[in-house]
Amino acid sequence: MSTADASPKFRLLGGRIPYVEGPLKVTGRAEYTDDIKRPGMLYGGLLRSPWPHARLVSIDVSSARSLPGVYAVLTGEKYPTPFGVLPITHDETAIAVGKARYIGDIIAAVAATDERTAELAMAAIRVEVEPLPEYADPQTGLAPVTEPIHARGLAGTNIQKEVVQHFGDVDAAFAQASHTVRVRGTFAGVTHAFTEPMATIAESTPDGRLTVWSATQVPHYLHRALSEVLGIPMHRIRVIKPEVGGGFGGKSDPLPHEIACAALALETGRPVKIRFDREDVFLTNHGRHPTQNDVRIAADSEGHLSAYDIQAVLDGGAWSSFGTVTTYYNGVLAMGPYRVPNFRYRGRRVYTNKPPSGAMRAHGGTNIRYSVEVALDELAESIGLDPFVLRERNALPPNSTTVNQLRITSTSFRQCLDASRVRSGWADKFRRLPFGEGIGLGCGFYISGSNSPIHFTPKMPQCTVHLKVDMDGGIAVHSMQADIGQGSNTLLAAIVAEVLGVDLDRVHVVRVDSDISPVDIGSYSSRVTFMMGNAARRAAEELLATLLRAASELCGYPVDQLAVERERYVPRHRPEVAVSFMDALHKAMEKVGALTATGAYSSPPMGGTFKGARAGTAPAYSFAAYVAQVRVDAETGEYHVGTIWAAFDCGRPLNRLAVEGQIEGSIHMGLGQLMGETMSYRSTRLMNPSLLEYKIPAPQQMPRVECLLVGQDDPEGPFGAKEAGEGPLVATLPAVANALYDAIGVRFHELPITPDRVVRGIEQRRKEGRPWKGA
Amino acid sequence: MRSMSPPRPLRLTLNDRPVETSCPNERILLDLLREDLNLTGTKRGCDLGTCGCCTVWIDGRATLSCLTLARSTEGHSVTTIEGVSPATGLNPVQKAFVERGATQCGFCTPGFIMTATALLRDHPHPSRSEITEAIAGNLCRCTGYTKIIEAIESAASGDR
Ligand code: FES
Ligand code: FES
Numbered sequence: 001m002s003t004a005d006a007s008p009k010f011r012l013l014g015g016r017i018p019y020v021e022g023p024l025k026v027t028g029r030a031e032y033t034d035d036i037k038r039p040g041m042l043y044g045g046l047l048r049s050p051w052p053h054a055r056l057v058s059i060d061v062s063s064a065r066s067l068p069g070v071y072a073v074l075t076g077e078k079y080p081t082p083f084g085v086l087p088i089t090h091d092e093t094a095i096a097v098g099k100a101r102y103i104g105d106i107i108a109a110v111a112a113t114d115e116r117t118a119e120l121a122m123a124a125i126r127v128e129v130e131p132l133p134e135y136a137d138p139q140t141g142l143a144p145v146t147e148p149i150h151a152r153g154l155a156g157t158n159i160q161k162e163v164v165q166h167f168g169d170v171d172a173a174f175a176q177a178s179h180t181v182r183v184r185g186t187f188a189g190v191t192h193a194f195t196e197p198m199a200t201i202a203e204s205t206p207d208g209r210l211t212v213w214s215a216t217q218v219p220h221y222l223h224r225a226l227s228e229v230l231g232i233p234m235h236r237i238r239v240i241k242p243e244v245g246g247g248f249g250g251k252s253d254p255l256p257h258e259i260a261c262a263a264l265a266l267e268t269g270r271p272v273k274i275r276f277d278r279e280d281v282f283l284t285n286h287g288r289h290p291t292q293n294d295v296r297i298a299a300d301s302e303g304h305l306s307a308y309d310i311q312a313v314l315d316g317g318a319w320s321s322f323g324t325v326t327t328y329y330n331g332v333l334a335m336g337p338y339r340v341p342n343f344r345y346r347g348r349r350v351y352t353n354k355p356p357s358g359a360m361r362a363h364g365g366t367n368i369r370y371s372v373e374v375a376l377d378e379l380a381e382s383i384g385l386d387p388f389v390l391r392e393r394n395a396l397p398p399n400s401t402t403v404n405q406l407r408i409t410s411t412s413f414r415q416c417l418d419a420s421r422v423r424s425g426w427a428d429k430f431r432r433l434p435f436g437e438g439i440g441l442g443c444g445f446y447i448s449g450s451n452s453p454i455h456f457t458p459k460m461p462q463c464t465v466h467l468k469v470d471m472d473g474g475i476a477v478h479s480m481q482a483d484i485g486q487g488s489n490t491l492l493a494a495i496v497a498e499v500l501g502v503d504l505d506r507v508h509v510v511r512v513d514s515d516i517s518p519v520d521i522g523s524y525s526s527r528v529t530f531m532m533g534n535a536a537r538r539a540a541e542e543l544l545a546t547l548l549r550a551a552s553e554l555c556g557y558p559v560d561q562l563a564v565e566r567e568r569y570v571p572r573h574r575p576e577v578a579v580s581f582m583d584a585l586h587k588a589m590e591k592v593g594a595l596t597a598t599g600a601y602s603s604p605p606m607g608g609t610f611k612g613a614r615a616g617t618a619p620a621y622s623f624a625a626y627v628a629q630v631r632v633d634a635e636t637g638e639y640h641v642g643t644i645w646a647a648f649d650c651g652r653p654l655n656r657l658a659v660e661g662q663i664e665g666s667i668h669m670g671l672g673q674l675m676g677e678t679m680s681y682r683s684t685r686l687m688n689p690s691l692l693e694y695k696i697p698a699p700q701q702m703p704r705v706e707c708l709l710v711g712q713d714d715p716e717g718p719f720g721a722k723e724a725g726e727g728p729l730v731a732t733l734p735a736v737a738n739a740l741y742d743a744i745g746v747r748f749h750e751l752p753i754t755p756d757r758v759v760r761g762i763e764q765r766r767k768e769g770r771p772w773k774g775a
Numbered sequence: 776m777r778s779m780s781p782p783r784p785l786r787l788t789l790n791d792r793p794v795e796t797s798c799p800n801e802r803i804l805l806d807l808l809r810e811d812l813n814l815t816g817t818k819r820g821c822d823l824g825t826c827g828c829c830t831v832w833i834d835g836r837a838t839l840s841c842l843t844l845a846r847s848t849e850g851h852s853v854t855t856i857e858g859v860s861p862a863t864g865l866n867p868v869q870k871a872f873v874e875r876g877a878t879q880c881g882f883c884t885p886g887f888i889m890t891a892t893a894l895l896r897d898h899p900h901p902s903r904s905e906i907t908e909a910i911a912g913n914l915c916r917c918t919g920y921t922k923i924i925e926a927i928e929s930a931a932s933g934d935r
Contacts, residue, residue, distance in 0.1 A: 018873050196882040246917055666919075690821070691914060
């Protein structure tokens with residue numbers, strides 16, 4: 001099925017490569033942060049605000065400090081420097097300064113001999129506050145409020161960010177349109193629910209250095225934030241990333257507890273560990289924004305799209321986090337995979353006194369794609385077109401540019417449509433299955449790495465990979481990309497082994513350690529395969545050039561006549577004088593000793609010149625066309641997704657095992673948001689901060705997933721590859737929603753689609769006397 | 776908040792060896808294993824019996840160690856992920872998990888290995904629904920369970 005099965009021939013890439021750290025993980029030997037103990041280690045505790053919004057009048061820590069076993073009690077004043085993942089929106093502090101902004105905000109930190117003592121100390125802290133008005137609803141915050149949550153809110157409101165964009169002439173397009181549709185979507189907040197709670201250990205040593213082990217997706221941003229807030233130069237801080245038990249965006253911000261932990265270590269001179277319980281994880285959140293969007297689409301009588309007019313209001317919670325990016329993405333990520341000549345967007349992200357929203361898998365793309373894809377299904381119906389035909393008519397061609405200047409190079413979107421239509425048996429099923437059974441199409445695209453790094457100073461590549469090989473023939477790979485379970489270490493090792501022609505077991509990806517790993521800006525925005533992959537390939541090619549020169553010296557044939565074979569370099573037609581990898585290595589080492597090589601990646605210049613033009617630009621995009629088939633129990637409203645035909649364009653899949661794993665995991669997560677996951681609030685109080693009450697889908701709820709990897713090589717991706725970490729999520733939700741419509745004739749514009757909403761929808765339709773498929 | 780009761784001796788069989796240790800009556804088995812005995816292969820995902828990351832065997836039965844008082848294992852046999860892992864190499868279930876890509880972030884994996892190994896010991900040829908039933912108490916957020924179920928099936932059939 002995949003074009004990647006054709007040449008060129010790879011030994012490893014394109015196959016199914018088991019994860020290199022798998023044996024450690026299945027034996028419990030993989031080391032996560034909480035598995036580490038340091039001699040003399042203390043435990044940190046975080047006192048969290050029970051108030052949604054309050055001025056901190058006084059905090060009396062004297063009796064807490066005097067308890068036996070208590071080494072330090074810190075409040076916000078000691079390290080008041082604000083930080084945040086985006087340099088333009090530093091509005092967080094390690095410990096609250098002046099105000100508490102949500103139930104769960106950290107207002108004091110304690111270090112003690114054990115967690116129980118830390119809890120006793122926290123109970124002994126006396127906090128006097130002046131309660132302030134609490135803001136739960138982002139709509140309220142759109143107008144000026146009596147007590148803005150942050151002083152930086154727009155003109156006395158709680159608006160953190162407003163984006164207004166207009167390309168072409170949307171009003172004219174609507175005036176001329178023969179068909180228009182409108183979807184007003186409402187989306188509950190959802191959260192990552194990774195299995196490993198956050199944990200951090202910090203240790204300051206008498207040589208003036210600070211070492212921090214943390215469960216983070218982006219060691220480099222943590223490194224910067226620690227330096228900025230603690231006032232210690234980066235070169236005296238060492239950040240180590242142990243194994244990370246899932247992230248999905250939730251461990252991509254530098255987080256207050258990480259900095260508070262380091263502050264406690266500085267204060268005590270002892271190693272300090274902070275580990276979260278599940279409630280801490282929920283209160284830290286940074287999950288998908290609760291969202292309301294309003295999508296209007298205009299088209300001509302043949303279904304050619306002429307305009308999108310989109311508005312979105314995002315509930316940001318207490319901090320900015322990635323929110324400025326989220327605000328842009330909720331508009332610009334509507335702009336594929338179709339050609340849309342006119343586009344207008346107004347997005348506003350509003351602070352509320354709730355746990356912060358942030359980046360979650362398929363960040364910024366999930367909710368807007370849901371509304372757009374459901375609207376397109378409605379549009380197709382109103383025009384009388386098959387949903388596939390509507391998509392085909394509007395598919396962006398390869399090497400095109402969207403009206404908002406997103407550069408599209410490779411796209412196999414049409415191949416995705418073909419594959420999912422054929423494999424699903426669409427023609428025999430669409431509108432032909434009995435009442436209660438349905439089939440639906442949903443499509444997506446996603447950035448393959450954000451083109452703009454978050455930090456611009458100093459100017460440097462987005463990614464660098466170092467290789468070192470000594471006389472033993474083992475190749476150490478250094479890189480600050482963060483493997484959080486997605487398999488990036490495996491890919492890195494496989495690329496190096498592939499290029500050098502060596503066996504995979506020669507290659508060892510060294511744990512991220514800022515003392516030795518060159519900077520990479522981490523695992524978010526689905527950037528790692530594309531960017532690290534290119535950097536790794538370049539580093540390996542540099543090393544290969546050195547080895548081939550040495551091999552050439554040994555065998556007497558010029559470099560350009562040497563072929564790379566398994567563990568050896570072979571002159572054309574003269575295999576008997578082939579030079580082994582080890583011989584070439586030892587020859588190359590004669591004068592210089594251990595060999596090193598470097599590769600880097602910077603994305604090319606792209607995007608328009610208007611304000612916000614960088615948002616959504618990426619060196620490549622993934623594309624998806626999913627078909628879902630569902631069965632609904634009309635009595636109970638329960639429904640089951642039987643199969644998802646997941647046609648996905650990740651360019652050339654480099655590790656099929658990992659790509660499938662990303663698609664299956666993404667579908668599971670997407671179904672969670674669609675079918676029931678909800679951060680449920682009473683006013684500002686999170687009511688379900690546990691995995692018992694916040695339910696992710698059970699194994700029985702998973703559909704059969706057929707992965708259809710139809711991508712063609714991307715011109716700039718490493719060996720033709722693009723991302724597969726986030727894009728596979730977005731198409732899931734609208735495919736199922738559109739299948740539900742086919743099954744029962746009910747449109748859902750509000751997520752999650754719970755059984756009671758299904759029952760109500762069916763009843764409503766009956767009441768209106770609009771039978772569906774005869775029922 | 777009360778302080779802990781004084782430590783008392785505790786005797787159990789741990790990974791097939793007799794162990795004498797001591798702990799307060801309130802000590803949770805998961806803490807005893809991870810904090811006192813440094814058996815960190817057993818993971819803490821929630822402390823509330825909701826994730827299955829802390830699954831161990833007590834007298835061969837898969838049990839959540841975060842909901843078990845250490846004291847209750849007095850005279851019993853406790854097996855952890857360390858106890859089902861051969862000194863070198865992997866057991867068949869572990870091998871299947873690696874080969875099938877059933878472990879991504881890996882944090883849920885020790886719990887799944889304990890559950891799956893117990894299942895296959897008692898039901899060498901489980902049906903798909905018996906497998907999903909058995910793993911219903913173990914959460915995985917990475918894999919969508921697809922490859923976990925495949926791995927257990929392949930370990931059962933011995934076709935790897
Ligand atoms: S830690 Fe025991 S079930 Fe989650
Ligand atoms: S592999 Fe990450 S939770 Fe299962």
